[in-house]
Amino acid sequence: MAEKEKAKEFPVIEEFNDVEGKGKNSLILHNDEVNSFDFVIESLIEVCEHTTEQAEQCTYLVHYKGKCDVKSGSFDFLRPIRHALVDRGLKATID
DSSP: OOOOHHHHOOOOOOOOTTTTSSSSEEEEOOOSSSOHHHHHHHHHHHOOOOOHHHHHHHHHHHHHOOOOOEEEEOOOHHHHHHHHHTTTTEEEEEO
């Protein structure tokens, strides 16, 4: 299989590298049994800048596992993203 085809088949999820060395935290999205799949996918695309595939994968993990790490980085980087998700009615925490 050509490298180009592999890239299409298995999208790479890039993580935020904390260039300031302030520590690495995770933004965790929790299942809430309230919001629709489409709304959660749309929110992850708009707020977390996920691709459609990333957002769909995270949404299914949240649904079936109860939570999913949707973004990594320093606390200061993740805080506004968490607030944006919470403002949309989603449950998110920083660990």
